[in-house]
Amino acid sequence: MPAMGNSLRAAALLAFVVLSILVSLLISSVQQFGARVSHFSNATLPGDEEELASLRGALIYQLNERRKEIIPLLLPEDGDENGELEETRHSSRALDSTLDYNLWNEITLGSRKAHLDEMGCDSLVDMQAVEILGSGYTKLVVKVNLAAGQPVALKLVNEQGIDMGKCLEDFKDPQGCRELVSYKLQKEIVLLQRLKHPNVIKLKGHCAGGQGGRGGGGGGGGEGGRVTVILEQGNPLQMIQLLQSPWEDRFRVCLDLVRLLHFLSQSPLGSVALLDFQPRQFVTVSGELKLTDLDDASAEETACRTEADCTLEFPHRNFTLPCSARGVCEGLNEKRNIYNAYRYFFTYLLPHQAPPGLTHLVDHIMNSTGELKADINQTLEAFEHILLLYKSGLHLDNLPPSVVKDYTVMRGMGTSGNVEYRCWPSYSQQGCVLSVHSAKEAAHICNSHSQCNSFTLTGQKTWTGRLLASFRSSFSHLVPDGTSEVYVKETKALEAPTV
Ligand SMILES: Nc1ncnc2c1ncn2[C@@H]1O[C@H](COP(=O)(O)OP(=O)(O)OP(=O)(O)O)[C@@H](O)[C@H]1O
Ligand SMILES: *[C@@H]1O[C@H](CO)[C@@H](O)[C@H](O)[C@H]1NC(C)=O
Numbered sequence: 095m096p097a098m099g100n101s102l103r104a105a106a107l108l109a110f111v112v113l114s115i116l117v118s119l120l121i122s123s124v125q126q127f128g129a130r131v132s133h134f135s136n137a138t139l140p141g142d143e144e145e146l147a148s149l150r151g152a153l154i155y156q157l158n159e160r161r162k163e164i165i166p167l168l169l170p171e172d173g174d175e176n177g178e179l180e181e182t183r184h185s186s187r188a189l190d191s192t193l194d195y196n197l198w199n200e201i202t203l204g205s206r207k208a209h210l211d212e213m214g215c216d217s218l219v220d221m222q223a224v225e226i227l228g229s230g231y232t233k234l235v236v237k238v239n240l241a242a243g244q245p246v247a248l249k250l251v252n253e254q255g256i257d258m259g260k261c262l263e264d265f266k267d268p269q270g271c272r273e274l275v276s277y278k279l280q281k282e283i284v285l286l287q288r289l290k291h292p293n294v295i296k297l298k299g300h301c302a303g304g305q306g307g308r309g310g311g312g313g314g315g316g317e318g319g320r321v322t323v324i325l326e327q328g329n330p331l332q333m334i335q336l337l338q339s340p341w342e343d344r345f346r347v348c349l350d351l352v353r354l355l356h357f358l359s360q361s362p363l364g365s366v367a368l369l370d371f372q373p374r375q376f377v378t379v380s381g382e383l384k385l386t387d388l389d390d391a392s393a394e395e396t397a398c399r400t401e402a403d404c405t406l407e408f409p410h411r412n413f414t415l416p417c418s419a420r421g422v423c424e425g426l427n428e429k430r431n432i433y434n435a436y437r438y439f440f441t442y443l444l445p446h447q448a449p450p451g452l453t454h455l456v457d458h459i460m461n462s463t464g465e466l467k468a469d470i471n472q473t474l475e476a477f478e479h480i481l482l483l484y485k486s487g488l489h490l491d492n493l494p495p496s497v498v499k500d501y502t503v504m505r506g507m508g509t510s511g512n513v514e515y516r517c518w519p520s521y522s523q524q525g526c527v528l529s530v531h532s533a534k535e536a537a538h539i540c541n542s543h544s545q546c547n548s549f550t551l552t553g554q555k556t557w558t559g560r561l562l563a564s565f566r567s568s569f570s571h572l573v574p575d576g577t578s579e580v581y582v583k584e585t586k587a588l589e590a591p592t593v
């Protein structure tokens with residue numbers, strides 16, 4: 095049975111994860127400063143020493159490169175909005191020569207930790223791992239309940255991942271590779287700190303291997319062989335499932351994405367591009383979209399001399415953007431994000447089953463993002479406009495008010511002995527449950543379904559505040575229900591039940 099095999103494998107992996115966290119906690123508290131050089135000394139053959147030394151040198155070089163990537167992200171914001179990016183760049187160049195280990199240690203391990211995020215290694219004591227939420231090239235994500243009962247997601251180095259595998263092949267040094275791959279987690283921690291937004295997964299804390307830091311340690315970097323990131327728990331985005339959901343939910347994902355991209359275009363780090371832009375980089379938390387994979391976020395601008403230097407290449411489409419007076423491609427990061435949102439999200443989620451009164455606005459968004467004619471501000475405006483119309487029911491203006499007059503309403507009532515029929519896409523598997531703005535819209539829908547003879551406004555609401563309406567063929571009797579209203583089609587109500 096494949097399901098059994100999977101869960102066994104998951105259990106084995108989990109056991110490994112939990113063990114390795116505990117072991118690393120133990121090791122790191124016992125390990126002495128500088129001890130990690132020792133495992134290099136047990137070389138296989140004397141003749142290989144030179145080769146090992148050069149491998150080690152190459153690995154240390156890589157470790158330093160990764161660190162240099164992170165340091166500019168650590169610098170405090172310099173009030174001055176426009177000069178910020180340049181200043182950051184400038185300072186990072188100054189730091190390169192001295193590589194500020196103290197700053198690094200302070201941020202990842204030391205005194206500022208409590209300020210940066212709340213939970214530390216002690217929160218992980220006695221936690222219960224539930225299941226694996228996902229894994230990728232670099233990271234493994236585990237669903238756990240902390241001792242206090244709080245559900246969180248933990249991100250760790252994926253020991254079986256491609257990143258780790260490649261590194262081991264190149265450098266043959268498990269401890270060094272773990273450290274190298276951990277830099278991606280460290281970068282993510284820093285980015286999650288700097289890019290706080292409702293549509294970015296919330297960082298709850300982290301646990302870094304060594305306590306107390308390593309001061310200015312000898313080139314190999316901090317003791318951070320093990321890093322565990324503690325995150326808000328989400329559900330991996332399931333595109334297939336989303337494709338079968340109501341338009342309202344699919345619209346929400348797209349709107350959230352646009353709100354995120356709007357924020358990223360003017361983030362504290364400058365205009366940020368998501369270089370690896372795929373649905374698997376996102377999760378949902380109570381239906382809200384959140385970015386969870388930030389290690390491929392980049393605030394770098396592309397330098398140019400002419401606009402020929404500013405091309406955005408996609409599989410089916412290339413774009414050329416202007417080269418600004420200060421020699422950078424204008425809006426390149428922002429436009430890259432918009433087009434990726436169009437090709438990975440909008441094309442699948444947005445047009446299909448859009449409410450009739452909104453299709454022209456949806457089509458306009460599809461065209462302006464697919465052609466990169468709109469910037470992110472205009473795109474956000476267009477989305478918020480649709481949301482406003484949809485919430486207020488203004489897009490339904492041309493429905494005749496008379497439709498609801500064909501129905502008898504019974505307030506404070508529900509139904510039982512229902513004969514349901516199915517519709518698509520329904521909020522319920524058993525029957526036909528759709529969101530409506532008002533009884534008028536529900537009556538209009540009921541009229542368009544040949545099986546429908548009555549509907550109930552349940553009192554439940556969707557995320558936009560629209561009402562959930564349950565449509566059915568017939569029911570046997572009414573029952574008191576303070577929150578709901580039953581509408582019965584007058585003409586057919588008199589007929590004998592047909593089903
Ligand atoms: N907070 C979370 N809650 C639930 N699931 C999560 C969370 N964070 C990540 N995941 C899941 O774990 C998977 C792996 O995480 P992540 O994308 O950070 O790893 P990665 O190694 O960088 O992956 P990739 O190879 O896609 O770059 C994600 O695709 C996502 O489905
Ligand atoms: C060194 O390696 C050999 C095999 O290559 C092994 O038998 C030995 O236990 C190792 N020594 C240490 C101290 O790890």
Ligand SMILES: *[C@@H]1O[C@H](CO)[C@@H](O)[C@H](O)[C@H]1NC(C)=O
Binds near residue numbers: 409411412
């Ligand atoms: C995009 O540009 C690349 C490189 O210039 C070229 O090879 C490719 O054919 C172009 N694609 C399209 C769809 O124009």
Ligand SMILES: *[C@@H]1O[C@H](CO)[C@@H](O)[C@H](O)[C@H]1NC(C)=O
Binds near residue numbers: 464
């Ligand atoms: C946008 O509209 C133009 C004109 O109708 C059309 O030629 C083009 O293919 C559309 N582009 C997209 C991406 O929908």
Ligand SMILES: *[C@@H]1O[C@H](CO)[C@@H](O)[C@H](O)[C@H]1NC(C)=O
Binds near residue numbers: 469471
């Ligand atoms: C986009 O909107 C922001 C405010 O949300 C504003 O600061 C910025 O100047 C706008 N950009 C453009 C190009 O209009």
